[in-house]
Structures are given as structure tokens and as C-alpha cells.
Amino acid sequence: MRRPTLEAVATRAGVSKSTVSRVVNGEATVGPDIRALVMRAVNELDYMPNPAARSLVTQRTDSIAVIVSDPPAGLVSDDPMFSTVVRAASREFEAAGKQVALMLAGTADSRLRVRQFVAAGHVDGVMLMSMHGADPLPAALAATGVPIVSHGRPAVSVDVPWVDNDNIGGAALAVRHLLDRGRRRIAMISGPLDMSAAQDRLGAYRATLRETGRRSIVAIGDFTRISGAEAMFQLLDDDPALDAVFAANDLMAIGALRALRRAGRRVPDDVAVVGYDDIEAALYTDPPLTTVRSPMGDQAVASARLLLGLLENRPMSSVVLPTELIVRDSS
Amino acid sequence: MRRPTLEAVATRAGVSKSTVSRVVNGEATVGPDIRALVMRAVNELDYMPNPAARSLVTQRTDSIAVIVSDPPAGLVSDDPMFSTVVRAASREFEAAGKQVALMLAGTADSRLRVRQFVAAGHVDGVMLMSMHGADPLPAALAATGVPIVSHGRPAVSVDVPWVDNDNIGGAALAVRHLLDRGRRRIAMISGPLDMSAAQDRLGAYRATLRETGRRSIVAIGDFTRISGAEAMFQLLDDDPALDAVFAANDLMAIGALRALRRAGRRVPDDVAVVGYDDIEAALYTDPPLTTVRSPMGDQAVASARLLLGLLENRPMSSVVLPTELIVRDSS
DNA sequence: CTGAAAGCGCTTACAG
DNA sequence: CTGAAAGCGCTTACAG
Structure with missing residues (x-):
């Protein structure tokens, strides 16, 4: 009933755990015949690496938090912008192999929880949404040392790169x-x-x-x-x-x-x-x-890419996207 | 620069790691003076348990996946229902100490990724949203053995409890x-x-x-x-x-x-x-x-509670919520 | 190219 | 009530 481990795969393939690990992680230094052997064992056992064990040693989680500063009344998340942005950003992150954890932080309580979550190392990076001026979250999160971007320029000056429309x-x-x-x-x-x-x-x-x-x-x-x-x-x-x-x-x-x-x-x-x-x-x-x-989808994609760049230690700067007037019958 | 560990706290407080672990996890079997000593060290170092290490031994992740079957065009996530449901469910899960990972699964690719993610043990449970009849995901997920509920009755009969309106x-x-x-x-x-x-x-x-x-x-x-x-x-x-x-x-x-x-x-x-x-x-x-x-928020809350019950091995069954006609000027 | 061993940071029987 | 030790399942120098 317990899921198969690296060890089980190694035993089955008749090789060491090190070798299995290398094959699973796609390292090039494994002989083709041994690799085939291992792959077969992996498939037969339907093996998948335990993410907790992996994170423990790699110090990465491959997931990022999208934090929405949403008051209890749900002002933000009732906005159609919310879905558009969450969806576009999720796609971008998932394409890069990052899992998205959506978190709502509207109350003092939830802000504390979010801060703890990030500080505990649950995620590799943070994307902030709809931050109000008085919100203490950006500063608190920046203090954890985790890479952060803001979708929308923060109202108070805090040292996080952002993406916004013009x-x-x-x-x-x-x-x-x-x-x-x-x-x-x-x-x-x-x-x-x-x-x-x-x-x-x-x-x-x-x-x-x-x-x-x-x-x-x-x-x-x-x-x-x-x-x-x-x-x-x-x-x-x-x-x-x-x-x-x-x-x-x-x-x-x-x-x-x-x-x-x-x-x-x-x-x-x-x-x-x-x-x-x-x-x-x-x-x-x-x-x-x-x-x-306003190019909401593009803005979300740009925010996501900004964060992904930061995670790879590339130098990144804030972005402003152009807008366009759509004339219809109301004017 | 590296975050403090249990060991660091133990050293500082002059006790064993076991004791620190007990205090941190709120076990009652620790003497009040020792507990105070540990708490002080925890605060001084701003210690937070490493979730990966904890998960590795407890076999729990304390997080759950909300999986939205959203086609690439974004049919579902452009629906205001989407935000309402995600928000209400998130609140409920977070109140229970569970982190929510929102995942979009509209393409074959993303369905595969989602299945892997769940099968790898990233989450303790799954809440499904807006499942179409032909969607293979519910069955695939059910096969992983992870507790599942569906927000909305699944179109094809699959053995997962659900919540829906009448x-x-x-x-x-x-x-x-x-x-x-x-x-x-x-x-x-x-x-x-x-x-x-x-x-x-x-x-x-x-x-x-x-x-x-x-x-x-x-x-x-x-x-x-x-x-x-x-x-x-x-x-x-x-x-x-x-x-x-x-x-x-x-x-x-x-x-x-x-x-x-x-x-x-x-x-x-x-x-x-x-x-x-x-x-x-x-x-x-x-x-x-x-x-x-249709009581969308209530339905989301009920779905979340259903899953939380399942996670505690309580016997749970599907739920149907009543609806009400709101008469305005269009009829 | 492959393996034995150490170690990531926790929890949890097991003793005392 | 407290501690020493084993172990969760991986990755990664280090040897060979």
C-alpha cells in the first residue's frame, strides 16, 4: 500500500540508489543499458519521487505562492481580473514546472499565516496581487529573503520588482x-x-x-x-x-x-x-x-516571468505595459 | 543565512531535540519551566519547522489541491462562480490549517501533471471542480488512493462524494x-x-x-x-x-x-x-x-468540509443544497 | 560510469 | 517528564 521508494526501484533494477536517482533526474552520465533497466523498473513500479524527501535535500520546493490581498468581503476575488490573472500566471508557472499555491490574505490572521508559510520555506518565490498601501505584507515577506514580485506597482515604496499597465x-x-x-x-x-x-x-x-x-x-x-x-x-x-x-x-x-x-x-x-x-x-x-x-493576461504572464527570472538569479527589472482605448457605444 | 533548525533551538535552550519537537507540536507532556525555556529559544531564533522534513516523517503535507477542469480558453475560470468557490473553499481549508494549491487541468498535458502531482503525495486530499463527463481525471485520481470530493456532481458515475445544489x-x-x-x-x-x-x-x-x-x-x-x-x-x-x-x-x-x-x-x-x-x-x-x-459559497464550504471529514476518516456522504427563485424585472 | 556513505531536518517509539 | 537513536526517502560529494 505504501508507495514504492528509490530503494525498491534500485533493488528491482539491480543497481544502486545513486544510479536510480541519476536516471530519474535525467543526468547524462548513466550508461544506456543501465538507464533502460532502471526505466523499466520505474515504470513497472509506477515510481514517483517523494517531493518532501527531495525538497529536504535540494532545499527547493518547486512551488510558488500567489498571494491575493483579498478583504473578507471578497472585493478582489469577485473581480473578473482575479481569475484572468490567476489563470494566466498559473499557466506560466506550471509550464516552468512550478506548482502554484494560491493564498488569500485579507485579515491580520491570514497575513500572519501567509508570512509563516513563506518563512517556513514552503515556496521558492512569491507573486503578490492587489496590494493596498497600508498592507504590511510586502515588507514582511521581503524580510524572509524569498524572491518576490508584485502584480501591480505597490502603493508604498518597497523594494520588490513589479509589473503594471500604463x-x-x-x-x-x-x-x-x-x-x-x-x-x-x-x-x-x-x-x-x-x-x-x-x-x-x-x-x-x-x-x-x-x-x-x-x-x-x-x-x-x-x-x-x-x-x-x-x-x-x-x-x-x-x-x-x-x-x-x-x-x-x-x-x-x-x-x-x-x-x-x-x-x-x-x-x-x-x-x-x-x-x-x-x-x-x-x-x-x-x-x-x-x-x-489593460492587458491583464499579459501583465500576469510578465509578472510570472519576472519571478521565474529572479529564481534563476537573472537580473530583472519592473515592467510597464501599454494600454489601448476601445471605443464602443457608451461614449 | 540558513534558517535555524530544531537542533539550534535545542542547543540554545540546553535540552534535547525531542523536547523541542514536543513543545513545538504542543504536546502536553513537557514541564512548564522547560517549555518556557524552549519557547524563548524558539522566539529568539525565530524558528519555524521545515515542512519538508516534517512531511517526510509524518507522511502528511497539510495541503490539499483544488483542481479546476478549465479548458485553455478559460471557460470556467472566467465564470464568477470560479472566484466565489475558490475563495470560500480556501477560507474553509485554511481555517483547518490546510494549505490550498490551485491547479488548472484543461489539457491532456496538465491532467497528466496534476495526476503525477497528486500521486507523488504532494497533497493530502483533492477537491475537484466543474468536471465534464468525458474527463478521465476523477477516475485517475481516485486510483491514487488520495481522498477526493467533487464540487458539483460528476457527470459520469465515479465513486467520489460530491456537493451540489438542487x-x-x-x-x-x-x-x-x-x-x-x-x-x-x-x-x-x-x-x-x-x-x-x-x-x-x-x-x-x-x-x-x-x-x-x-x-x-x-x-x-x-x-x-x-x-x-x-x-x-x-x-x-x-x-x-x-x-x-x-x-x-x-x-x-x-x-x-x-x-x-x-x-x-x-x-x-x-x-x-x-x-x-x-x-x-x-x-x-x-x-x-x-x-x-444557487448557494455557491455554501456549496464550496460544504465541499471543503466533506473533504476535511474524509481526511479525518469520518464517514461522509454527498450533499444537495436547496435553491431559491429571485424574481426581478426580466420576467 | 557506478556505488557506499553521509546528511537534509524533522518525529517517534523506546528507555529510563 | 526527558533524551539517545533510528528512520522518513531522497541527493550528492567522494572514491574507484
């Missing part, structure tokens, strides 16, 4: 598009200001309006649909004459569309709406949503 | 609701027929219509938005006079809403629409979507 350029694209369409009173629904993506998108919105001498009108959401709807109601209160709104992500834009419908405003006739991310749902809103396409 | 009851609720509203020609957009949820929902639709002497009108999708839109166009072709459609999930219902809009049909005036799942997006469609609420 939030500033993307937001500027959105606002200029609305100006080009002749919109005069362009409001923004911002994301939470302790996240760098939200900061950058808001900053670019403000800068672009300032260039043309226009005033900013801002409400803050938390990247969820419901917060987008609430922010939209507030903006309509603040400035009933607004004729456009730029939401810092598509989920909030979807919430805004609903709020505008409830308030009896037509989109785009009365109010133009632009989102950010280009999630699939943006194609299915009524009307379909104009949005900034 | 697909038959839920679908019947939806169809009866449409009948009660006076709808006469009720079409259905089914999910892929190699999945049990799709089979059951379609079966219940047919049975309920048959009871009242009505004909079925069915098109098949794959649970994605786009397939829902395509199926809706086909249904309109097949029966231009249809006055209601029941989609086997909300994503396809959202696609159907879009197709109906394109075809110039008003919802619910011309065609009533009902979905299944009650994902958050169902609240944000125009009009908001009537749907069957």
Missing part, C-alpha cells in the same frame, strides 16, 4: 477621448486611493483636465459595482449638469450605468461613460462600454 | 414561474450536456413543460455569455413567437439579453428571461435579471 497613459487616453467628443463636465469615479492604480488613474484624469482648464469632479469607490453606482448617484448630486464620467474600472462603470438608468439619464446622449480594464462584461452592457484595455 | 428543483422553479406569468412558448438555453448541472436543469425544464403539455424549444450553449447570445439568436430563428427563455446560467442569460436587444425584442414585454446562479452581475443587467439562486 495607468497614467490609459487614463489620459480615456479623458482625452471624452474631451474630443465635446464633453465639458467630465466626472471621475476613482478607485481606493491606497492603491497605486487608483492613484495613477486619478492623477492622470486631473492632469489632463487641468491642461484644458477644466475642473475635476471626483467621487471615490472601491472597484466594486455597487460602489460605482453609489459614487454615480453622488456625482449627479454634486453636479447635475455633468455630461461624462470616467470610472477607474469597468465594474464601477457598470454600477454607474445602472445608477444613470435609475436617474433617468440616457447613455451616451445625456452622459458618456468610459471604464477601464475591458473585462468581457463590458461588451454586454447596454450600451456596450467604451473602456481602456 | 439543479432539478431550481430549474423547475424557474419554468413554473414563467408558466405562472402566463408565458406560453418557453425556450431554454442549456449548458453543455456532458455536465451534470446542465443535464439536470434541462431535464427539469423538459419535465415541467411536459406536465403542462407544452413543447420544449432548446439551444445548447457552453455557459459563456457569447454562447448565450448565439443560442438566443438560434432560438429566435427556430421560433420567432417565443415569449420566454430560461438560460441554464446567468452568463448565458446576459448574452441572451444582448441578443434580444439586437433583435429588437423588449424584455420582459416581448420575451421574459430567467437565469440561474444569481451572480452579482444579475443585479446590474437591464432589466435586472430574474434568476435561481
Whole structure:
């Protein structure tokens, strides 16, 4: 019932454990006839190396942690971005023979657990997702000495390389598009200001309006649909004459569309709406949503490659990926 | 630079390794003064047990695999269900001290990798998600002897306990609701027929219509938005006079809403629409979507508990959770 | 090219 | 209640 060991294979093949180990690990220094003998024994016994025993001596685990800073309410993991990123990164890591352990770290408790897990040497590297400014995790993890990358630039300066899309350029694209369409009173629904993506998108919105001498009108959401709807109601209160709104992500834009419908405003006739991310749902809103396409999958792949490079001691630096405006009927 | 070992702690505390091990593992048989001594050394050195070494002797890994049968196109992981389930299950497992390794197994290659991973003893148990009928993975994994549960009843009979919602009851609720509203020609957009949820929902639709002497009108999708839109166009072709459609999930219902809009049909005036799942997006469609609420989070929690029970050798059996109709403006 | 031996860092009977 | 010793299943210098 117990699984076969190296020793069993060695006995069966009539060779030493060393030789079996070499064959199993693909070392070239084994004679072809002996190798064949060993392979046969391996197949007959359906042998697979015990990963714990291997890790114990190699000091590697061949697995990496993807850590998602997800509050208990599930703000992050309800975002379609979450699946896209986890999926793309998993593929990349698995192609490199690394197993992915997904960990959620939204509470103080789970942060502690995650830190312990990493510090105990469970994984060879860490990919961080959606880190808020106040989050102590990046620093705590960096202190363990394990290689780390962040998917998205961390809000506070901490010495981990990151990959992000061009939030500033993307937001500027959105606002200029609305100006080009002749919109005069362009409001923004911002994301939470302790996240760098939200900061950058808001900053670019403000800068672009300032260039043309226009005033900013801002409400803050938390990247969820419901917060987008609430922010939209507030903006309509603040400035009933607004004729456009730029939401810092598509989920909030979807919430805004609903709020505008409830308030009896037509989109785009009365109010133009632009989102950010280009999630699939943006194609299915009524009307379909104009949005900034952020290359989420590419960003995840780049993050994964960054970490894989770090694991091989290659010199690696942060990456910014370009964005693109997708014009649909909402603007 | 190397992390401290049991031995280092023992030396520092002036006791044996056995004693340190006992303290670290919370055994009660250690004198209070000695325990204090050890604890101090542990803290001073920031000691954490090496998990590989521990696993090697205990034959446990304290981690479990969540395996998602996700085709390369990402059908499953783009579904909001995916995040909800992964998140809820992760919480449950982590509360029990189990680490979660998320694995995607959509291709033959990745299925092989997953099987090897499990067979090699990387994990103590497996939770399967969204298994299609032809998928050889459940049987292959069952053969490894590792405890398995399936989130969702497997389409082919394989001896693993599962947790599912009451697909038959839920679908019947939806169809009866449409009948009660006076709808006469009720079409259905089914999910892929190699999945049990799709089979059951379609079966219940047919049975309920048959009871009242009505004909079925069915098109098949794959649970994605786009397939829902395509199926809706086909249904309109097949029966231009249809006055209601029941989609086997909300994503396809959202696609159907879009197709109906394109075809110039008003919802619910011309065609009533009902979905299944009650994902958050169902609240944000125009009009908001009537749907069957399936307790996805509860189902994930129940699946996790089922597996945890199995790991403790408790006798466990499959579970069916009740559903509920949520009536909104689309019907 | 192959093997005997040491050692990775733990846990756990077995003594006392 | 505490310790010495064996052993979990591998890899890897070191010899030959």
C-alpha cells in the first residue's frame, strides 16, 4: 500500500540508489543499458519521487505562492481580473514546472499565516496581487529573503520588482477621448486611493483636465459595482449638469450605468461613460462600454516571468505595459 | 543565512531535540519551566519547522489541491462562480490549517501533471471542480488512493462524494414561474450536456413543460455569455413567437439579453428571461435579471468540509443544497 | 560510469 | 517528564 521508494526501484533494477536517482533526474552520465533497466523498473513500479524527501535535500520546493490581498468581503476575488490573472500566471508557472499555491490574505490572521508559510520555506518565490498601501505584507515577506514580485506597482515604496499597465497613459487616453467628443463636465469615479492604480488613474484624469482648464469632479469607490453606482448617484448630486464620467474600472462603470438608468439619464446622449480594464462584461452592457484595455493576461504572464527570472538569479527589472482605448457605444 | 533548525533551538535552550519537537507540536507532556525555556529559544531564533522534513516523517503535507477542469480558453475560470468557490473553499481549508494549491487541468498535458502531482503525495486530499463527463481525471485520481470530493456532481458515475445544489428543483422553479406569468412558448438555453448541472436543469425544464403539455424549444450553449447570445439568436430563428427563455446560467442569460436587444425584442414585454446562479452581475443587467439562486459559497464550504471529514476518516456522504427563485424585472 | 556513505531536518517509539 | 537513536526517502560529494 505504501508507495514504492528509490530503494525498491534500485533493488528491482539491480543497481544502486545513486544510479536510480541519476536516471530519474535525467543526468547524462548513466550508461544506456543501465538507464533502460532502471526505466523499466520505474515504470513497472509506477515510481514517483517523494517531493518532501527531495525538497529536504535540494532545499527547493518547486512551488510558488500567489498571494491575493483579498478583504473578507471578497472585493478582489469577485473581480473578473482575479481569475484572468490567476489563470494566466498559473499557466506560466506550471509550464516552468512550478506548482502554484494560491493564498488569500485579507485579515491580520491570514497575513500572519501567509508570512509563516513563506518563512517556513514552503515556496521558492512569491507573486503578490492587489496590494493596498497600508498592507504590511510586502515588507514582511521581503524580510524572509524569498524572491518576490508584485502584480501591480505597490502603493508604498518597497523594494520588490513589479509589473503594471500604463495607468497614467490609459487614463489620459480615456479623458482625452471624452474631451474630443465635446464633453465639458467630465466626472471621475476613482478607485481606493491606497492603491497605486487608483492613484495613477486619478492623477492622470486631473492632469489632463487641468491642461484644458477644466475642473475635476471626483467621487471615490472601491472597484466594486455597487460602489460605482453609489459614487454615480453622488456625482449627479454634486453636479447635475455633468455630461461624462470616467470610472477607474469597468465594474464601477457598470454600477454607474445602472445608477444613470435609475436617474433617468440616457447613455451616451445625456452622459458618456468610459471604464477601464475591458473585462468581457463590458461588451454586454447596454450600451456596450467604451473602456481602456489593460492587458491583464499579459501583465500576469510578465509578472510570472519576472519571478521565474529572479529564481534563476537573472537580473530583472519592473515592467510597464501599454494600454489601448476601445471605443464602443457608451461614449 | 540558513534558517535555524530544531537542533539550534535545542542547543540554545540546553535540552534535547525531542523536547523541542514536543513543545513545538504542543504536546502536553513537557514541564512548564522547560517549555518556557524552549519557547524563548524558539522566539529568539525565530524558528519555524521545515515542512519538508516534517512531511517526510509524518507522511502528511497539510495541503490539499483544488483542481479546476478549465479548458485553455478559460471557460470556467472566467465564470464568477470560479472566484466565489475558490475563495470560500480556501477560507474553509485554511481555517483547518490546510494549505490550498490551485491547479488548472484543461489539457491532456496538465491532467497528466496534476495526476503525477497528486500521486507523488504532494497533497493530502483533492477537491475537484466543474468536471465534464468525458474527463478521465476523477477516475485517475481516485486510483491514487488520495481522498477526493467533487464540487458539483460528476457527470459520469465515479465513486467520489460530491456537493451540489438542487439543479432539478431550481430549474423547475424557474419554468413554473414563467408558466405562472402566463408565458406560453418557453425556450431554454442549456449548458453543455456532458455536465451534470446542465443535464439536470434541462431535464427539469423538459419535465415541467411536459406536465403542462407544452413543447420544449432548446439551444445548447457552453455557459459563456457569447454562447448565450448565439443560442438566443438560434432560438429566435427556430421560433420567432417565443415569449420566454430560461438560460441554464446567468452568463448565458446576459448574452441572451444582448441578443434580444439586437433583435429588437423588449424584455420582459416581448420575451421574459430567467437565469440561474444569481451572480452579482444579475443585479446590474437591464432589466435586472430574474434568476435561481444557487448557494455557491455554501456549496464550496460544504465541499471543503466533506473533504476535511474524509481526511479525518469520518464517514461522509454527498450533499444537495436547496435553491431559491429571485424574481426581478426580466420576467 | 557506478556505488557506499553521509546528511537534509524533522518525529517517534523506546528507555529510563 | 526527558533524551539517545533510528528512520522518513531522497541527493550528492567522494572514491574507484
